[in-house]
Amino acid sequence: MAAEPGPVAEIIDRCARLPLALAVVAARAASRPTFPLSALVAELREAGGDLDGLAGTEPSTDVRSVFSWSYQALSTAARQVFAALGLAPGVDISLTAVNCLTALPVETLRAPMRELENGYLVEQTLPNRYRMHDLLRLYATELAKEIDGTARHAALRRLVDMYLVVAGRARSQVMFSPRIHEVVDVSSGDPSWPEFQESTEALDWLDTERANLIALVKSLAEHGWHDDVWRFAWLLHGFFRARQHKADWLEIGRLGVSAADRTGDHLARFHAANCLGGAYMAAERWDEAIALYQDALVVTQADNDLEKTAIVMNNIGISLVNSGDAVAAIDYLEQALTLARQAGSVDDEAVYSLNLGDGYNAIGRYLEGLSHNQAARKLFHTLGKRLHGAIAAVNIAQSYFGLADLAKAADTAEQASAEFRALGAWYDLAKHLLWVGHIRTALGQKDLATQAWTDAMDTFQRMNDPRAHEVQQLLNESI
Structure with missing residues (x-):
């Protein structure tokens, strides 16, 4: 062992320091004394998706047998819980999720979970949160396959329903979601499931x-739970945007669109298109976003659904503004606002006023931009939508900047900054700080401009956002 410290360390790590697993490896090594430990490490690496890398002809050299010995020594309740853990596709699990998989009350679960901890079969990494080593998770997955099919489906259904409801509650805090009732009933479910008072808690x-x-979501897509896949794609939209998880956003967005197409349901296709379209916009793939929205527009117009037609027109308008064709965007944004007012939807009127104000700013029609942005901020304040109210303040500051009213621009910009910080909306704050730097530069306040851009760059670098290069250039030019 002293001659091969690297392989020894890796063996210990891959066996999760589990005495039983280490005993298996030791027995395997002892049975082949001429083999270097590095050869055994290679077997462990190759085990990958199953336990075959630790299989043996004798019980003492077969990890399944060793884990089985440990498993059989558990109480009946602990065995049932451990097997149920194999149904969960993730890397760790909350006690709430275990409750869903087992249908056992949380208080009843504590004793078997402690038993699993004491047996080194699970580790409690945080209060009411557990993790298993990869080898044990593979074993639990094998045991889960032996659960009756009806019971297995019911357990997964409970788990999925919990995640749908709680993800819906989170989205309600993270992103303006007036149509969430079309996707999930956030008031349903067990009263003990997580609820959130602020966006920071939800995030x-x-x-x-x-x-x-x-x-x-990937597992559900693989097993044909299409109706759930598109719902999760839409529910996670706000999270992906807030944290700028662009790769996840694109992947889950594509799964959502594919699932929605398989259902043939127009509502599913509409919501899935909005999620993937948002991902394309975040990735600055404007043509793909617009093409996706144009397809959705055909569906909403065929259904004569004015509200959803307005949503799609608004999204096309946003894409055009960001792609640099704000002139073409204005018509779409105006139509969206008109349809919202006809439908009497104050929620939509607020959003479309905001985006139309942004469009007018982009083409230099700042008075019209100011009017729409101020109307949007007032509506968001009435609706209690703090994040979008802060975004409206950003647009108002930009309108004032375009009108050369630098004092009002700076004052409004500081209000927006304070509101973003209070909400923990760091990505939105970083984008806004780009403008704050320009405003401070115009006021001759070089130090404040540098501070704003430095703060923005820190956030963009942390999120791997390409705007970091733009900010670095601004900082270089300000020296």
């Missing part, structure tokens, strides 16, 4: 569950 939960949610 914390989404950050923690991110890997599990991604794994779950």
